[in-house]
Amino acid sequence: MSIKNLASINQSFYKKDLISIDQLDPLSIQIIFRTTQHIIDLLQKNEGGDILKGVLATLLFFEPSSRTFSSFAAAIKRLGGVTVEYQNPTTTSSTVKGETLEDTVRVFENYSDIIIMRHPMTGAPIRAAQAAHAPVVNAGDGSGEHPTQALLDMVTLFQRFGRVDHLKGVIAGDLLYGRTVHSLIKAFAMFEGNELYLLSPPELSLPPELMKEFTKKGIKLTQLETEKEIPTDCQFWYWTRVQKERFSDIKEYERVKNRYVVTPELLKERGNKEMVIMHPLPRVGEIDNRIDSDPRALYLTNQVKNGMYIRMALIALIMGKL
């Protein structure tokens, strides 16, 4: 593919919103992978520090999120962009005064080249994108989507295996409420030959309608009853946290929260040398600390770094800077 064609493909992101992983296709995901790698290469050579020069991004976080917030902030600032930062504005002035989400977004877009939005309410970023002329990136909306999380997970696998098709992996934890997991399975379903083994307490298993929807897209999903059934030739184990805040009954939570834990013993029994261990973080015991120094553990390193890189790539593409 010629450089000229690449440029025109990159154009497909120009000034566009990114609200859902559904907006992407295998080609656009590959563009993001390639742009991410390009940025990593530039930074390695101490270049690229002004890719976002002149860009002002507003971080409109209606819900606290230390890690996503700082990942976006670092992505923008390391490339020479500037930010207007608003954290948790549900308790602040305009919202308290009764302003609509649409008005708030339309005000902020006057100062902003791009708006990064986190909101506790599913669907809020779509409303924002419809109201705004400036591009809006969804940084997580309630139990909805978190597309940049799915992208960082995919790019992490791509870096390790050179592909995101024909992979076999386990996805464990909360498959009922976990938006990260839903976006991720959607992304896997776009590529051929992926097989996912699902491991969750029965109370938190993937809803049948989602199981059906994803399967229809061609991905092979298998529900496991116990960790003893994990195939020993998986390329990845993707563990997630059981979210305390989803349970009204604390005892129920305590009972299921650490039903499945990655331990050195389990890894020895069901793992293999080539696989990687992933987690979207924060974790609260689902992965034993003794795993942290294992070179297969990517959750505190590659995944987090790739979170910043993928956001750099995405914003640079949307701003037409790469």
Added chain:
Amino acid sequence: MSIKNLASINQSFYKKDLISIDQLDPLSIQIIFRTTQHIIDLLQKNEGGDILKGVLATLLFFEPSSRTFSSFAAAIKRLGGVTVEYQNPTTTSSTVKGETLEDTVRVFENYSDIIIMRHPMTGAPIRAAQAAHAPVVNAGDGSGEHPTQALLDMVTLFQRFGRVDHLKGVIAGDLLYGRTVHSLIKAFAMFEGNELYLLSPPELSLPPELMKEFTKKGIKLTQLETEKEIPTDCQFWYWTRVQKERFSDIKEYERVKNRYVVTPELLKERGNKEMVIMHPLPRVGEIDNRIDSDPRALYLTNQVKNGMYIRMALIALIMGKL
């Protein structure tokens, strides 16, 4: 007027505080208009991004204010300045520990070229300006003043009509507590031949002493009883929000809050083609959403953008950078 004279007039802002619209006169307001337009022109040509290079502005916000805060932040950062940002510090360390406002400001000025202050207490910015050697800009103090709001409103009218004298307009909503409105009427009173029609629930009408004070300055103020009396040849309608937080009785608030609403019907009946519709925002129903796409509606666009531009101009003048 020669360039040299202009420079010396601009000097009148150099390292000065801006606490009240009363400090300004028609000439200094025109300097701000001209500097604002100059900055708009530069940014249009992708220039001016380093006008505030080397300038550190501290945003000392003792009260939440999403829109004013981000407008100042964007103004500074888009011109290459940097900020130290403090939001809502009434709940934070030093103030809780019993430090005086004067001490707090004197500490922050050691790091700062300029201090932008928002405070719930009327008069706090004057105390700050008296304590500090660094220039202090009032970003709103209780029921006191909000001079940059009045300036952005004036520059918005100037852009549209080429003048801020001999204008006729309606000012509606809360004329009792609204600091925005008081600063704005003061600004109008500085220029010849302006006529303002005041429309408010009787409970929220302009206090007689202010009516007298403003009238003495030469502005023509007329109290309307109903929207039916709005002259059809107004250049602008300036609507404001009835502030819920001013009412101890919520029923009282509900009764008056949307007494006057700009609707397409009212606009058709009492408006005209050349007029503009303004609002300091946030709005909570005073202007019907259907008006938003009307080219005469400037509240979600020109006014907000001009807020940033006027603050750019003001800070650049105070810092001696233009």
Added chain:
Amino acid sequence: MSIKNLASINQSFYKKDLISIDQLDPLSIQIIFRTTQHIIDLLQKNEGGDILKGVLATLLFFEPSSRTFSSFAAAIKRLGGVTVEYQNPTTTSSTVKGETLEDTVRVFENYSDIIIMRHPMTGAPIRAAQAAHAPVVNAGDGSGEHPTQALLDMVTLFQRFGRVDHLKGVIAGDLLYGRTVHSLIKAFAMFEGNELYLLSPPELSLPPELMKEFTKKGIKLTQLETEKEIPTDCQFWYWTRVQKERFSDIKEYERVKNRYVVTPELLKERGNKEMVIMHPLPRVGEIDNRIDSDPRALYLTNQVKNGMYIRMALIALIMGKL
């Protein structure tokens, strides 16, 4: 000492943590003094604004602290670095979700060249430094240490007297809980011939074990009973606040809080022309406002400015930029 040797000594800070004043020795403190003066000289000439270009510092503040936070932020930004700012994250996402301090720090270090940490829990920065590969600077941990505060106090004395040995001074206020004072006495103990006179309510006097520990290091400490006993030839008076938050009984606090106050009268009686008056701030009455304009009063000026300069020097050294 040749330039080459200097460079190799500066290397002793490169990518190192600074958690406690105990890590420093007289030579390294002198390097900080010299680097601080070098930066002051550069800024005087409008140079140095890009010393930290390309550096991203994360301010991880698990406890509110307006003054230390903004001093670090200003230090980094004035030298061209950028920040990811997290204030008070105990109430935010990851911590609430049950993440360990170690995990939090390891996540943030992926985005950061250096981490500045404030924490209400003594020892938290050590845990962070052990978990992180990125260098960690302690910005105050509970009743533990606050090394940059001690350094700014020392450099302030060095600027005035050309030395930090053979000085005589008073340290007054809360000597029991005051971490600032403990770090400062440790720093004085590293240099020969310093004599400190301690003035505190009996309930807040220096713990005997610390008195013993410091004295063993060679510093001369003398407990005073009353301000009448202050030697009239002191080089400095270092006053501190009695911290309300340390008292469970508010009456007890009220009784001791302003037991010792610097007044013009006391200064006239026990002071001298060459001495300086210092305070780590915030103050709540321990130094009479009438002292503020006295040229010997350094608490609202030199000390605060030096706080920024010393942090500039320290970060530049750790980042290998000077």
